[in-house]
Amino acid sequence: MKKIFSVKVITLFPDSFPGTLGLGVIGKAFKNKLWKLQTIDIRSFGKGNHNKVDDTTAGGGPGMILKADVLSGAIDKSLKNIKDKKKMPIIYLSPRGKPLTQSKVKKLSKNDGIILLCGRYEGVDQRALDKYKIEEVSLGDFILAGGEIAAQATLEAIIRLIPGVLGDSESLNNESFSSDLLEYPQYTRPRMWKNIEIPQVLNSGNHKKIDAWRKDMSKKLTKKNRPDLWEKHKKKQDIK
Numbered sequence: 001m002k003k004i005f006s007v008k009v010i011t012l013f014p015d016s017f018p019g020t021l022g023l024g025v026i027g028k029a030f031k032n033k034l035w036k037l038q039t040i041d042i043r044s045f046g047k048g049n050h051n052k053v054d055d056t057t058a059g060g061g062p063g064m065i066l067k068a069d070v071l072s073g074a075i076d077k078s079l080k081n082i083k084d085k086k087k088m089p090i091i092y093l094s095p096r097g098k099p100l101t102q103s104k105v106k107k108l109s110k111n112d113g114i115i116l117l118c119g120r121y122e123g124v125d126q127r128a129l130d131k132y133k134i135e136e137v138s139l140g141d142f143i144l145a146g147g148e149i150a151a152q153a154t155l156e157a158i159i160r161l162i163p164g165v166l167g168d169s170e171s172l173n174n175e176s177f178s179s180d181l182l183e184y185p186q187y188t189r190p191r192m193w194k195n196i197e198i199p200q201v202l203n204s205g206n207h208k209k210i211d212a213w214r215k216d217m218s219k220k221l222t223k224k225n226r227p228d229l230w231e232k233h234k235k236k237q238d239i240k
């Protein structure tokens with residue numbers, strides 16, 4: 001039987017899903033049952049008459065924290081009926097986490113699915129993260145208001161790597177980061193636009209020359225925009 005990549009999102013805003021994941025190739029893959037989605041509403045595990053989910057910061061300080069007992073109810077629900085928990089990692093989207101990279105995305109796409117915890121307010125009670133050994137992953141060095149957009153970005157990156165989601169898997173090999181290099185500039189017809197011509201080599205029909213040009217452009221762009229990646233690439237290729 002065909003395996004369906006299982007996505008579970010723990011959030012205070014279940015209505016924000018599938019969001020952009022319902023569109024384009026990812027949306028088509030959803031309709032074709034290459035992946036499935038369950039949202040778990042943190043609010044439904046809230047306490048008291050007002051379904052309270054948060055409380056003030058222990059030790060003082062601004063903002064509110066999502067409560068550990070509330071989160072554990074939601075996490076337990078997400079873990080129900082999972083046979084192999086090792087193949088269903090739980091990730092908390094958090095600016096404190098290790099930055100998400102394409103190699104991490106590749107690893108995550110090989111699992112049976114993923115559980116994503118979206119924070120809000122000042123974050124979540126650390127004990128919930130420790131108790132369930134939840135890994136923290138960041139989208140970058142900036143602060144969002146909540147984890148929902150980070151979760152959608154993470155899921156989009158993972159789902160497009162699931163076999164059958166993208167038509168031309170060749171395009172995955174040339175993408176930025178596939179060899180620690182950024183992708184070369186791309187062009188399409190018309191050949192001349194607003195008096196700007198596409199690089200002549202691309203019209204030469206000489207595939208060796210085109211490949212060499214693209215490699216050269218990739219290197220130049222990486223050197224300029226991402227010196228950190230360029231250093232990594234140089235080390236791997238033993239370039240002085």
Ligand SMILES: C[S@@+](CC[C@H](N)C(=O)[O-])C[C@H]1O[C@@H](n2cnc3c(N)ncnc32)[C@H](O)[C@@H]1O
Pocket residue numbers: 092093094095096117118119120121122123124137138139140141142143144145146147148150
């Ligand atoms: C306002 S933020 C909390 C920021 C937290 N007080 C801190 O300084 O690290 C609320 C939620 O947004 C999400 N979030 C914010 N920035 C993020 C990022 N760069 N990557 C992933 N998730 C992020 C997290 O789920 C976080 O719990």
